[in-house]
Amino acid sequence: MTCDEAEVMLHALIDDELDAGHAREVETHAAGCARCGAQLASYRDLRQALRGGNLRYTAPPSLRRSIDRAVPSAAATDRRTLLKGFALGSLLSAAAAASVTLVVLREDRDERILSEAISAHLRSLQADHLTDVLSTDQHTVKPWFNGRTDLAPPVIDLTAQGFTLIGGRLDFIDGKSVAVIVYRRRVHVINLFVTQGVGSSLQAPRMETVQGFNILRWTDQGLNMLAVSDINREELEEFGSKFEQAARAARAT
C-alpha cells in the first residue's frame, strides 16, 4: 500500500468502513510509515474531538409545532375524511339517482316508441292501411311527403337489392306525425319510420326483438330510422346496411 492510498484509506479505517483485510493493510502500512502513522493518530484525535463537542443543533420548538400542524393530524384527518365521505356519498347517490331516473324515463319512452311502432306496423298490415301513396317509384314517393311532414325522408329504391319499395304513408308515433317508407321483401312488409333526430352523427344500428317483431334502429344525417318487420334479423340487418349504402350513394351524386 502506498502512502497516497493510505492517506485516503485511513479515513475509511477510522470510520470503520473497511473490511478486516483492508483494515489490516492500512494499519500495517501506518505502523511502518512514520508520516502515515502520525496522520492516522491525528485524525483519530480530530474525530474524538468532534465527537466530544456538541455539533448538533436542536430544532426550535416553534419549528416542531409548525411541522406538526402542517402534517395532517389524526383528528383533523378524521374530520376531513368524514366530510369527504359525506360529500362523496351524497354525490354518488345523487348521480346514481339521476342515472336511475334517466334509465327509467328512457326505457319508458323507448318502450312506448317501440310499442307504438309495432302497433303502427300491425295497423299497416290491415287492408288499405299500408300506404298513402302507392308507388314503386322513389321519385313519386319522395315528393309526396313534401308539405305533409317537416322533414325530407330519404326515399330509396332498393328493388335491385331485394327490397321492393311499395310506397309511403304518414303515421303517428310518440305523439308526432312521422314519415313511413314501406318496403316488401317477398311476402313480408318492412315499415321504415323516419323521425327528426338530434345531432347528425351516425349511430350504430341496434337490433331488438319486441313481440315477435324485429326492430332495427339507427341514426343518420339527423334522422332517426326505425325499421319494423317480421323478417329475420339477418335480413333486416341486410336491409339496414343496403339502405344506408344507397342513401350515402344518393347523397354523393
Place this chain on the structure above:
Amino acid sequence: MAYEGGGDRGKAERFRAAALPYLDDVYTLARYLLRNTADAEDAAQECYLRAFRHFETFRGGPIKPWLLAILRNVCRAEYARRGALTAVVDNLEEAENKSDGLWSEAQSSPETETLQRLDGESMQRLITQLPDAFREALVLREVNDLSYREIADVTGVPVGTVMSRLARARGLLRTAWLAEEKGP
C-alpha cells in the same frame, strides 16, 4: 370511505412516528448547509412537507438518509434561488482541482501536534467554513452519523468520492483548527 380514511390517518400517523424523531438531524444538516437559522427552518419544514407528500414512495429501511436526501434537494433549490449554485460548483471544482495545494497545506501542519479542545460553537464555525461538498460529507458522517454508502446515496456520488471528500474535509478542518489555536 372507511378504508380510505383509515389509510389517510394511518399514513399521517406512520409518518409522524417514523420521521419526526429525526427533526434535529434534518435541522442540523440544514443549518450547516444553509448557514443561517431562518433558511434552515424553512428548509426543514419544506423537507417534512415533501417527505409526507411522497411518503408512499419511501421503500422502508432507515428513514434518516431518505429525509436527509430530501432536505439536501430542498437546500440545493435554495442555493439556486440565492443564485449561489454556480458559486457552489466553482467552489467545489476549484477545491478539487487544487487538491495538491490543499493537501500540502494540510500536511504542512505538524502531525504530531495534538488538537486543543475547542468549544462546540468554534467547531461548528470551522465546519461551516468548509467548502460545500466537503462540509456536506463531513456533517453527514460526523454529525448525522451516516455510513459511506448512505452518504453516497444522499449526495448521489460514488462511495469512493465520499471517502476522498471526507479525507479532504478532515484535512482542511484540522489545518483550520490548528490555525484557530494559534490565534490570529
